[in-house]
Amino acid sequence: MRTHYCGLVDETLIGQTVTLAGWTDVARNLGGVCFIDLRDHEGIVQVTVEPDNAEAFAVAASLGYEDVIQVEGVVRARHAVNEKIRTGKVEVIASRITVLNKAAPLPFHAHENPGEDIRLKYRYLDLRRPEMQRMQRTRIRLVQALRRWLDARGFQDIETPILTKATPEGARDFLVPARMHPGEFYALPQSPQLFKQILMIAGFDRYYQVARCFRDEALRADRQLEFTQLDMEFAFVRERDVQDTVEAMIRDVFREVIGVELADPFPRMTWAEAMRRYGSDKPDLRxxxxxxxxxxxxxxxxxxxxxxxxxxxxxxxxxxxxxxxxxxxxxxxxxxxxxxxxxxxxxxxxxxxxxxxxxxxxxxxxxxxxxxxxxxxxxxxxxxxxxxxxxxxxxxxxxxxxxxxxxxxxxxxxxEEGWRPLWVTDFPMFEWDEEEQRYVALHHPFTAPAVDDIEQLRADPASAVSRGYDMVLNGNEIGGGSIRIHRPEMQSAVFELLGIGAEEAQAKFGFLLDALKYGAPPHGGIAFGIDRIAALMAGTDSIRDVIPFPKTTTAQCLMTGAPSPVPDEQLAEVHVRVREESLQK
Missing domain, CATH: 3.30.1360.30 (GAD-like domain)
Structure with missing residues (x-):
């Protein structure tokens, strides 16, 4: 239907006939001539319709905002150059215009920025806006650059399950009823953590995955129920092996995607120093x-x-x-x-x-x-x-x-302006939860302690330091990781200190404890928040701007109406019944 993209028409095509397709960004009928700003995902080009072409002129005069059209015409140099757009030195003299689809009156103009509820309800219109196109494409380039970097260095892209076992240690799981196993449930993964550790035990050595993750938690500008991580895991490594590799990756990717040079090397700071000087474990050094x-x-x-x-x-x-x-x-x-x-x-x-x-x-x-x-x-x-x-x-x-x-x-x-990356290291192993009256893991329960002596760890868990590390950029934690526990005795001891008894540990994590018995190598890794990095690169404070179809802060999709009630017949198939008192809350 087209020979060229609107935003890529330039002087090299002068004198040539092109066929374009897109949306009418602006249509101006000046009586003696019609001008159409025709837009596609690459940008805008001016289409000129002269009055001696009566058929095309009549079509142009009838066009409304966001009508979908096809234009055939000849490229010619513009008399009045528009330096603001990439195609500003040329125009297309239309010989034929075909209306492919008329647009109904729109709830907002593509050059407006209405309230977020309206934007999310009509997300398909919101995503047409050039600013939103720019931010989504920044995200796309980020993921492409990360994949290229990792593929070139021998990392193996391995998928892990979406339907997995509920292991509630942290945020709430999203549960999925198992139709073929009445009364039992899968959980959507909060991260591929345990699977990527098992891949190290299985001998894959260097793993990565652009993984979809799910957490049933309160939403903020930098949180979503479903989000995307770059997960990585390495076998036979210490902290600096992981850190030096991924630091080089982030430096190269920022240079490629947005032309930014980050510090080399990144400065390092312990958790204790960060809290003392800045009151935060993700300090903004600007x-x-x-x-x-x-x-x-x-x-x-x-x-x-x-x-x-x-x-x-x-x-x-x-x-x-x-x-x-x-x-x-x-x-x-x-x-x-x-x-x-x-x-x-x-x-x-x-x-x-x-x-x-x-x-x-x-x-x-x-x-x-x-x-x-x-x-x-x-x-x-x-x-x-x-x-x-x-x-x-x-x-x-x-x-x-x-x-x-x-x-x-x-x-x-x-x-200050600019980019200030930082490694924060030596996090506490545990923190005391006053409400539950027990220790909880500051990172997660699979993070290795700095001490390798189980009795020493048991003697003073409050002072224990972990082998965890976070990458921080301009006050945002963009990546978090650790060296993992690779000995079953230490993992059992940590579970015990977290108030997870042997029977409960076996029920929840028995598959991991069993795997650690069979020659688990020392291993560690990190996970990066794709949404958060993309938002920083795109210059927006909200990750919702770089997620194509995000949820609201009330955990709803305004476009589709999710979540929504499910018929009783469908619930019965998965052996679930909604309690009446739940509906009344």
Whole structure:
């Protein structure tokens, strides 16, 4: 139906007859001549319809927005060059126009950006927009580049099951009833983790897969129920073997896809340092603000919130200096406190230093004058600055002060341009879950501890460090991995520390424990979030922009109406019945 793409018509085709097909982006009838901006996935070209071609002119005059047409004509140089588009030096003089399909009145124009609900309901129209085409093609080029890189280096692309065993350790599984096994269920994979480990035991050495994964969890701008990972696994490796390989891959792929040169090598930082300096395990290094510990200076102050946390071995008192922050109004300061509260803060103290050096702070009265001056000096506060203070349990205080740091960096225009990659290493092996009153794995329960002594691990699990590592870019975790446990005795010990007894471990993970008995090599790997990397490359804050058919934050597909009720007859086939009380919630 066409000889060329609209967006690829150029001066080399001048004088030639071409056949094009696409959508009428704009149709302008100026009386003496008609102009059509004809669009396909490669771009736009101007079609000119002259009045001496009565048949084509009549068709052109009747065209509406987004009508699908075929145009035959001759390419000629444009008198008025349009430098804004790739085809701006040429036009096509139409000899024949065929309407392939008329478009009904549209809910929004392709050059508009309506609300997200409208965009998702009419996703096929949203995806026609040039900006959305650009972002989707960025994602396509990313995946192509990753595959080429890995294929060229001997990695083997191996598919793993979509219908698998439910192993609920982390997010909720999506369950699928097994028709042929009444009362039993498959689960959709949260990741190919266990299968890729078993592939290492099976001797495949270097594996990768662009894998679809599923997690039944709350959605955010950077989370979806179904998402895509690049999963990788290596046999006979230590941490640096994995890290150095994938770092080179990411550097090469960023250069190929968007022409960006990333640092070589990536800097490295332990989890403990990242939390201490930035209050985050995925710090954005483009933001120059850093947290400063002040516990030693407030242990004996009269402010119980500070002194209590400062004298608690598990507590933290920390300050954040914001240059120029004295310009904040009281209302704006309250907005910072409300923002910190979202991350667990019970309050946010502050000290504001005006242009004359005068200090305004609700907590100054709890300190001797020289002690408070020493506190501000320790933080480096100067005229025109504001200092925010946080206190409480170490991790929670770090988290909410890290959130304040990010907000301040944005609000005050401190975030630098460019790309700042980082390796974060040496994560804690476990964290204590107050609600469940047990340890949970910080990465996942198959991550190897830094110590190889089981009794040493059992003696002090709270202090155990894992062999986990994350790749961070501009404050986003784009990849996470670890060296895995390859000895069954250690895996059983870790399950035990996580409150998974021997019987439960056998029921959930017996196939893995059995496989580890038969000569499992040391192995490790990593998984990269394709959606997140594509969003960064495309310059959007939401991964929904780079996923063709995403769900809303309420876990719905507005275009198809999923999820939706299923007839009782269909439910009966899979031995499922919906409880009435569930429908009433």
């Amino acid at each position: 933001n120059p603000l850093e947290l400063v510990d002040v516990a030693e200076l407030v242990k004996d102050c009269g402010f119980a919130v500070f002194s209590g946390a400062a004298n608690d071995p598990k507590g933290r008192v920390v300050a954040l200096r914001i240059p120029g922050g004295a310009s904040l109004s009281r209302k704006q300061i309250d907005e910072y406190a409300a923002h910190a509260a979202k991350f667990g803060a019970k309050g946010l103290a502050y000290a504001r230093i005006d242009g004359n050096g005068a200090v305004n702070s609700p907590i100054a009265k709890f300190f001797a004058e020289d002690a408070f001056a020493a506190l501000l000096a320790h933080v480096g506060a100067d005229k025109g600055d504001i200092v925010f203070f946080g206190a409480g349990p170490y991790n929670r205080t770090s988290e909410f002060m890290g959130a304040v740091r990010l907000k301040a960096g944005r609000d005050f225009g401190l975030v």
